[in-house]
Amino acid sequence: MQRKAVALISGGLDSLLAVRVMQEQGIYVEGINFFTGFCVEGHTHAIRKKDQKKPKRNNALWCAEQLGIKLHIIDIVEEYKDVVFNPRYGYGANLNPCLDCKIFMVKKAREWMEAHDFDFIITGEVVGQRPKSQRKDTMPVVQKDSGIEDRLLRPLCARNLPPTLPEREGWVDRDKLYDFSGRSRKPQMALAKAFGFADYAQPAGGCCFLTDEQYSIKLQDLWQARGNKQYEMDDIMLLKVGRHIRPEPGYKLIISREEGEGKFLQGYRKQYPSLKTTSHAGPLCLIDGDFAEEQIEQAARIVARYSQGKNAPEVELEFRDTEGNTRLLTVPPLPPHELKKEWVV
Amino acid sequence: MSRTILDCRRLLCPMPVIRVQDRIAELQAGDELQAICTDPGVMQDIPAWCRINGHEILEQRLEDDEYILLIRVQDTEG
Numbered sequence: 460m461q462r463k464a465v466a467l468i469s470g471g472l473d474s475l476l477a478v479r480v481m482q483e484q485g486i487y488v489e490g491i492n493f494f495t496g497f498c499v500e501g502h503t504h505a506i507r508k509k510d511q512k513k514p515k516r517n518n519a520l521w522c523a524e525q526l527g528i529k530l531h532i533i534d535i536v537e538e539y540k541d542v543v544f545n546p547r548y549g550y551g552a553n554l555n556p557c558l559d560c561k562i563f564m565v566k567k568a569r570e571w572m573e574a575h576d577f578d579f580i581i582t583g584e585v586v587g588q589r590p591k592s593q594r595k596d597t598m599p600v601v602q603k604d605s606g607i608e609d610r611l612l613r614p615l616c617a618r619n620l621p622p623t624l625p626e627r628e629g630w631v632d633r634d635k636l637y638d639f640s641g642r643s644r645k646p647q648m649a650l651a652k653a654f655g656f657a658d659y660a661q662p663a664g665g666c667c668f669l670t671d672e673q674y675s676i677k678l679q680d681l682w683q684a685r686g687n688k689q690y691e692m693d694d695i696m697l698l699k700v701g702r703h704i705r706p707e708p709g710y711k712l713i714i715s716r717e718e719g720e721g722k723f724l725q726g727y728r729k730q731y732p733s734l735k736t737t738s739h740a741g742p743l744c745l746i747d748g749d750f751a752e753e754q755i756e757q758a759a760r761i762v763a764r765y766s767q768g769k770n771a772p773e774v775e776l777e778f779r780d781t782e783g784n785t786r787l788l789t790v791p792p793l794p795p796h797e798l799k800k801e802w803v804v
Numbered sequence: 805m806s807r808t809i810l811d812c813r814r815l816l817c818p819m820p821v822i823r824v825q826d827r828i829a830e831l832q833a834g835d836e837l838q839a840i841c842t843d844p845g846v847m848q849d850i851p852a853w854c855r856i857n858g859h860e861i862l863e864q865r866l867e868d869d870e871y872i873l874l875i876r877v878q879d880t881e882g
């Protein structure tokens with residue numbers, strides 16, 4: 460009887476290898492890729508010009524195609540919020556709740572496995588590779604808290620860990636699994652070469668924006684301004700775009716840095732009031748939060764500072780509310796020394 | 805056989821793929837799905853998803869800044 464495994468596919472090299480190791484042993488594999496909203500690829504595609512040179516491919520899909528497996532991409536944006544708000548095991552260096560995240564994903568994959576009659580789960584984890592979620596002492600926590608217990612196999616480091624059910628039952632041969640550990644990527648690269656994988660994604664840092672310091676600062680600022688830990692999909696997407704400037708606690712400006720971002724922000728003009736320079740070429744700015752009438756002028760002066768009219772005595776801008784009503788403003792651009800450092804998020 | 809239109813405008817990767825995947829799960833073999841998207845990444849990703857899952861791309865084109873893909877659903881059971 461051919462055994463079936465479901466693999467957590469991130470799009471990186473490790474999960475790619477883990478699946479191939481299983482396929483070599485005759486296991487049928489299908490992949491799951493969870494979309495949390497913070498995933499590094501995706502969104503960022505194609506917004507900025509500099510990103511357009513990069514191949515616009517979804518790495519998880521690409522991996523699945525290389526492996527010849529089906530891939531199920533599952534939207535967990537809503538449920539995942541709870542993981543981000545209240546991680547039982549805390550955050551990593553930034554707002555990354557890696558251990559809770561792993562537990563959550565394995566638990567979701569377990570539910571999928573049970574619903575689809577699969578036998579076990581595999582991941583590309585390597586002992587000691589990541590400081591928090593992939594330590595020898597935290598790996599059993601994932602197994603226990605997710606409820607997967609010994610149906611979770613990590614083919615790349617299995618020989619450093621106690622035998623799992625698939626090994627004990629003889630579905631897979633433990634001797635043909637690996638004993639990788641630590642942060643060196645050399646063994647993975649050698650294995651990739653042996654399998655003939657030449658082109659694969661090598662993400663710097665973690666799998667998601669929550670590991671990014673700048674991004675985490677912006678998310679924290681958003682929570683602080685709103686007085687609670689909440690976010691919507693649009694909020695977390697907008698944290699990836701533009702300059703964020705908060706001149707008052709109650710509102711912030713999201714100012715495009717280039718044409719691609721301007722175009723992207725335009726799509727939000729029904730949700731957020733906006734400012735756009737009309738007398739000079741300049742950015743598009745969304746205003747997020749509550750602001751008083753006189754603050755529109757302050758905002759306009761800041762936006763004007765980022766336009767080609769920054770040295771002109773006056774710049775004309777169009778203010779547009781979410782209904783599409785517009786009016787013109789004429790303001791002197793804010794001189795650089797008046798833009799306070801602490802406004803920039 | 806039916807044709808469904810799926811509006812994926814303004815959605816960014818991987819949301820258009822997720823929408824296509826979830827809608828196809830509700831369709832029958834032979835049905836057609838037309839996805840209208842604005843993220844250029846879909847021109848790679850939706851065909852890749854279709855190849856992996858055995859569905860057929862009948863057409864993909866750019867029209868007025870919108871990426872339009874037409875998919876024919878195949879029977880992929882078993």
Ligand code: SF4
Nearest residue numbers: 556557560665666667
């Ligand atoms: S980097 Fe992000 S996606 Fe990866 S384990 Fe940590 S929290 Fe989860």
